[in-house]
Amino acid sequence: MLKEVITIVWLLLPAYFANGSPVIISKIILKLRLKKHPMDFGKNFIDGKRVFGDSKSWEGFVGGVLTGTLTGFIQSIYMHEMLAKGALTGFVLGVGAMLGDLLGAFIKRRLGLKPGDPLPVLDQLLFIVVALVLASKLNLIILSIEEWVYAIVITFLLHILTNLIAYLLNLKSVPW
Ligand SMILES: CC(C)=CCC/C(C)=C/CC/C(C)=C/CC/C(C)=C/COC[C@@H](COP(=O)(O)O)OC/C=C(\C)CC/C=C(\C)CC/C=C(\C)CCC=C(C)C
Ligand SMILES: Nc1ccn([C@@H]2O[C@H](COP(=O)(O)OP(=O)(O)OP(=O)(O)O)[C@@H](O)[C@H]2O)c(=O)n1
Ligand SMILES: [Mg+2]
DSSP: HHHHHHHHHHHHHHHHHHHHHHHHHHHHHTTTTTOOTTTTTBOOOTTBSSSSSSOHHHHHHHHHHHHHHHHHHHHHTTOOOOOHHHHHHHHHHHHHHHHHHHHHHEEEEEEOTTTOOEEEEEHHHHHHHHHHHHHHHHOOOOOOHHHHHHHHHHHHHHHHHHHHHHHTTTTTTTTO
């Protein structure tokens, strides 16, 4: 059981770090009094609400993808595997995580939820589902049904834990 958990967390680590990094990157940008650039350029969707909202910035997205890529690259050094494959897998998991997060924000805005409002399950899981679907479509990571179940349960629990930590560390204004 523990072996499976560690294997899955190791596999998903680029997506985890990609998803967690915008929180830290945002804090750094704020501390440096720099400006974040919203991915929707401040525009509204046809329903008159913001497309994604100010919570989705280009800096966070690019930072997340770079963090995922770097994580995959470092993993392949540690595992003495092909560096290019590790970086590519990290890049794909990073892009998938950021796209999943973006899709979540799009859905939440359509539902009239403000940035930071909770949407349980979607908040915790959409990023990893999109990352894994993208990685499997590109034949980089193919999980069995059992591994999918592990991935969903572990991510759900880790997301709650890390968001609580981020809140306690004053990195997020909400613990979710
Ligand atoms: C890896 C294993 C087996 C266990 C990890 C146990 C654990 C609790 C690690 C703590 C990770 C950590 C450093 C937390 C600090 C708080 C923090 C900054 C969390 C990130 O933000 C929370 C959340 C944002 O999600 P949301 O935008 O969707 O609301 O991120 C959720 C993250 C996950 C679900 C995956 C778990 C995350 C990790 C294991 C590591 C997170 C890594 C970082 C935050 C470092 C980012 C690196 C750079 C370069 C800034
Ligand atoms: N592409 C991204 C993703 C996240 N973030 C930063 O990371 C924080 C936490 O991300 P998340 O929890 O996904 O956003 P929420 O604040 O919950 O907003 P939303 O309801 O849109 O998910 C965001 O507030 C934002 O400061 C960012 O700048 N750019
Ligand atoms: Mg959130």
